[in-house]
Amino acid sequence: MSMKIGAEKFDERVQEGLSDTFMRGAVSSAQTRFRNGRLNAAEELGGWEEWRNLGEEIRTHTLENIDYYLDLLSEKVAERGGHVYFAQTAEEANNYITNVVKKKEAKKIAKSKSMVSEEIGLNDALKDIGAEVVETDLGEWILQNDDVDPPSHIVTPALHKNREQIREVFHDKLGYSKTDKPEELALFAREKLREEFLDADIGITGCNFAVADTGTVTLVTNEGNARMVTSLPDTQITVMGMERVAPTWNDMEVLVSLLTRAAVGQKLTSYITSLTGVKEEDDVDGPEEFHLVIVDNGRSKILGTEFQSALHCIRCAACINVCPVYRHIGGHAYGSIYPGPIGAVLTPLLGGYEDHKELPYASSLCGACTEACPVKIPLHELLIRHREKIVEEKGEAPVFENISMKAFGMGTASPTMYNIGTKLAPKVMKPMVKDEVISKGVGPLKSWTTARDFPAPGKQRFRDWYKKRQREES
Amino acid sequence: MKVSLFITCLSDIFYGDVGKDTVELLEKLGCDIDFPEAQTCCGQPAYNSGYVSDARKSMKHMIEVFEHADYVVTPSGSCATMFTEYPNVFKGDPKWEDRAIALADKTYELTQFIVHVLQTEDVGAAYHAKATYHTSCHMSRLLNEREAPLKLLEQVEGLELVSLPNAHDCCGFGGTFSVKMPEISEQMVAEKAKHVDEANADILIGADCGCLMNIGGRISRENKPVKVMHIASILNRQG
Numbered sequence A: 001m002s003m004k005i006g007a008e009k010f011d012e013r014v015q016e017g018l019s020d021t022f023m024r025g026a027v028s029s030a031q032t033r034f035r036n037g038r039l040n041a042a043e044e045l046g047g048w049e050e051w052r053n054l055g056e057e058i059r060t061h062t063l064e065n066i067d068y069y070l071d072l073l074s075e076k077v078a079e080r081g082g083h084v085y086f087a088q089t090a091e092e093a094n095n096y097i098t099n100v101v102k103k104k105e106a107k108k109i110a111k112s113k114s115m116v117s118e119e120i121g122l123n124d125a126l127k128d129i130g131a132e133v134v135e136t137d138l139g140e141w142i143l144q145n146d147d148v149d150p151p152s153h154i155v156t157p158a159l160h161k162n163r164e165q166i167r168e169v170f171h172d173k174l175g176y177s178k179t180d181k182p183e184e185l186a187l188f189a190r191e192k193l194r195e196e197f198l199d200a201d202i203g204i205t206g207c208n209f210a211v212a213d214t215g216t217v218t219l220v221t222n223e224g225n226a227r228m229v230t231s232l233p234d235t236q237i238t239v240m241g242m243e244r245v246a247p248t249w250n251d252m253e254v255l256v257s258l259l260t261r262a263a264v265g266q267k268l269t270s271y272i273t274s275l276t277g278v279k280e281e282d283d284v285d286g287p288e289e290f291h292l293v294i295v296d297n298g299r300s301k302i303l304g305t306e307f308q309s310a311l312h313c314i315r316c317a318a319c320i321n322v323c324p325v326y327r328h329i330g331g332h333a334y335g336s337i338y339p340g341p342i343g344a345v346l347t348p349l350l351g352g353y354e355d356h357k358e359l360p361y362a363s364s365l366c367g368a369c370t371e372a373c374p375v376k377i378p379l380h381e382l383l384i385r386h387r388e389k390i391v392e393e394k395g396e397a398p399v400f401e402n403i404s405m406k407a408f409g410m411g412t413a414s415p416t417m418y419n420i421g422t423k424l425a426p427k428v429m430k431p432m433v434k435d436e437v438i439s440k441g442v443g444p445l446k447s448w449t450t451a452r453d454f455p456a457p458g459k460q461r462f463r464d465w466y467k468k469r470q471r472e473e474s
Numbered sequence B: 001m002k003v004s005l006f007i008t009c010l011s012d013i014f015y016g017d018v019g020k021d022t023v024e025l026l027e028k029l030g031c032d033i034d035f036p037e038a039q040t041c042c043g044q045p046a047y048n049s050g051y052v053s054d055a056r057k058s059m060k061h062m063i064e065v066f067e068h069a070d071y072v073v074t075p076s077g078s079c080a081t082m083f084t085e086y087p088n089v090f091k092g093d094p095k096w097e098d099r100a101i102a103l104a105d106k107t108y109e110l111t112q113f114i115v116h117v118l119q120t121e122d123v124g125a126a127y128h129a130k131a132t133y134h135t136s137c138h139m140s141r142l143l144n145e146r147e148a149p150l151k152l153l154e155q156v157e158g159l160e161l162v163s164l165p166n167a168h169d170c171c172g173f174g175g176t177f178s179v180k181m182p183e184i185s186e187q188m189v190a191e192k193a194k195h196v197d198e199a200n201a202d203i204l205i206g207a208d209c210g211c212l213m214n215i216g217g218r219i220s221r222e223n224k225p226v227k228v229m230h231i232a233s234i235l236n237r238q239g
């Protein structure tokens, strides 16, 4: 898998999403749960707006000084016996990691959840060299067993599946024979996964935050699987997007506080694992060999542009959890492992407009995402910036739209043109009006009236009424 | 107090009554209405679709049209929001930035103006019905005005306000979104109409003609009896 998922066109994916009532039911109830959880957790903490400001400040400062903090991070990791590798591209990252695997002659790899590893297609690269990879995050494990179904959410990757469907996957692929009760399903997964941990030669993890001034990698999970992945195998490889750095332990704490609350409405998740370097003499566990792979893969091109704030993202999915578009079409429709509002912003930046040009338009610009984001990324504004780029720099807007917007510019900058246009509107629309509404529109009104009626223009424009009234008064 | 009215294109062409009610209401509250005839559109349809240079043309025009005003008042949370965005659009432009800021600073959505500037919550209106209120996205999230319309509605004699389930959800209008992504927009407005149904009210009130056109259009398509009204028309109803 890489960042892009599925080969169908955007419209087809949307149709598929819209007609999947199971998925829509699952997504809608999860959204309600997550949203309420976030609001309650924020209220309980108090001063949420100040926390958000602090989060924004930390992220802005970090990204403005990203070179410095990445240098510091790699220096500290090296001091504690770890190896650091900067990968410009997905390929470089995969090559480095597969080389480590080959050198260790590792057969089995236990992996905890990592979006960036999906982005670079790491599992496929590992498979190509004959290594067996086991996803240990429950959601990822379900998807892996379902013929590598792509994730549809960045925190709960199997959100699109309900428990009957999960039971089916377990039953068909793993011989599970019990019910679809969540506890029974989880117990089954736990038992199966435990065997895998013990067998694994290498553990691969993602990274929520890497603390620059101590060289610490922090992982936030609810299942404790990341802890197993980092403590049982002898070798640990951590893959991180280059923006995932936090200057100090204190900054990391603020970001974790925002993350767990914004993501799932928890004060803390069940497990927060912070790991510094390799196992030392007095340590009971930890890896003997540690590699930190820092992935660029298009990120540094975003630095210094109007999109820089997209790199502030802490992958909490709060924006996804409030997005009404996501609710109806689901994650797969975005055609990227990064769905929802942040996906619509980030995917075209990392993967180009060519493959993802519809995404910036998949939003009513309602601003729910911007309001929810714990680090205050102006998501809806960034979507407008994308549209601006598509229209004005790439000139890729549809011809009809282009003409009407040019007409709009002329018509609204000149009162005379506006006057003519608005006077004309009722005449143009008149033939379509029936019982005071338009139920079957033509041209641009057609798609509007498939779903709803359009009002007939008033008999008199407001401005004509107003003029007449003034004349009568004087 | 002199108030310059920005009527918005939707209200000018489709919802003249909203304009009339706005004028009469403000006059009742002691304002002198000024209606600059050269006004056109705030530029939002083009701006939000990415046609920023085309949008700038109408924005500059609007800045000039309202330059003389003390207060600019508009019966639309969304169009008011667009005016308050002008300073960002013209950031760093030596000729237009200050003028954009001046316009943004004196712009108010209608209910905002009544509550915060006129300092009035009871406008002496009466309307006997059970009503629910649609919180429009731009007004509540971007203009950050959630309270004013409700404060005013609470004072309307005979009006029983009931809550709208999932009121925070967008109705799916989104300007050009509704025609660019019609299938998704349809699902959103259908969901909104369902919630309106669940509220079990006689009327749905809102402060943005765009949303009302969208939700109202759906309600009419579904042949539901709920009446859709702009808040200006409720507040202008005399007891």
Ligand code: SF4
Residues within 6 Å of the ligand: A262, A312, A313, A314, A315, A316, A317, A318, A319, A320, A342, A369, A372, A373, A374, A375, A376, A377, A379
């Ligand atoms: S953009 Fe903001 S809300 Fe969305 S995932 Fe990133 S941090 Fe969370």
